[in-house]
Amino acid sequence: MSIVNGKGIFDAARSGHYAVGAFNTNNLEWTRAILAAAQETNTPILIQTSMGAAKYMGGYELCLNLVQQTVKSMGITVPVIMHLDHGNYEAAKECIEVGYTSVMFDGHDLPFEENLEKTKEIVALAHAKNITVEAEVGSIGGEEDGIIGEGELADVEEAKKIAATGVDYLACGIGNIHGKYPANWKGLHFDRLKELAAEIATPLVLHGGSGIPKEQIQKAISLGVSKVNVNTECQLAFADATRKYIEAGKDLEGKGYDPRKLLAPGTQAITDIVKERIDWFGTPEVK
Ligand code: G3H
Ligand code: ZN
Secondary structure (H helix, E strand, O other), rough: OOOOOOHHHHHHHHOOOEEEEEEOOOOHHHHHHHHHHHHHHHOEEEEEEEEEHHHOOOOHHHHHHHHHHHHOOOOOOOEEEEEEEEEOOOHHHHHHHOOOEEEEEOOOOOOOOHHHHHHHHHHHHHHHOOOOEEEEOOOOOEEEEEEEEEEOOOHHHHHHHHHHOOOOEEEOOOOOOOOOOOOOOOOHHHHHHHHHHHOOOOOEEEEEEEEEEOHHEEEHHHEEEEEEEEEEHHHHHHHHHHHHHOOOOOHHHOOOHHHHHHHHHHHHHHHHHHHHHHHOOOOOOOO
């Protein structure tokens, strides 16, 4: 199947009270691992590149080609959405040009009126090409690829204004944090999520999905979260499995140093964690 936009998939998730996972890719192994998890569970999936990861891999066009060609060569039949994660204005425009099927314009660090205006512009450009758009209100705490958020809760009136631009999904700060959660983290702000979901029909996005307890994720989904972003947990799973392989001395046995062998346990670990998260999110199988 060729890659698709996120429109029908996330609207169905919001009305069906489940979520579809959004997983960050960093290279070929990540891409294959995420796609394998989607295919094995027969569920739709969103694969995304941050600006930093795209730069690392060689640019947006290369990332798009990588995903498209991997979908083809692996014979993936489930819907795959190719998304820009936390893009600035220029990156969002570039990904629309290049042919991503979905983009996030993250204007949370701009004055609100500028975030609103630029979101409107990106929505107009993207929708003219049948590309879906995610925007952000309030900020996600922590740091991801140089994007630093203080973690303010989304303001309901501001969120309503951004939703009214016609964005297809909306990331809202509700106490969530990128990266590892500190021991003194107070948990998600469900009261704010309820207020947002009562006023906004747009599918809501939970960033910083790594390390949130399953019960909190599932409660957030029951209240209107339809897209859950996960990156750090895949990185930790990959690093942990690779460390075990090397600490067991397997790279020193035969041709265990061959990257096709050395990277295999980490790749499988990503597939395993993505499959587990798909189960947590309640993503239904494709009919
Ligand atoms: O945009 C991507 C994410 O929000 C992932 O956050 O690395 O904490 O899972 P995470
Ligand atoms: Zn994020």
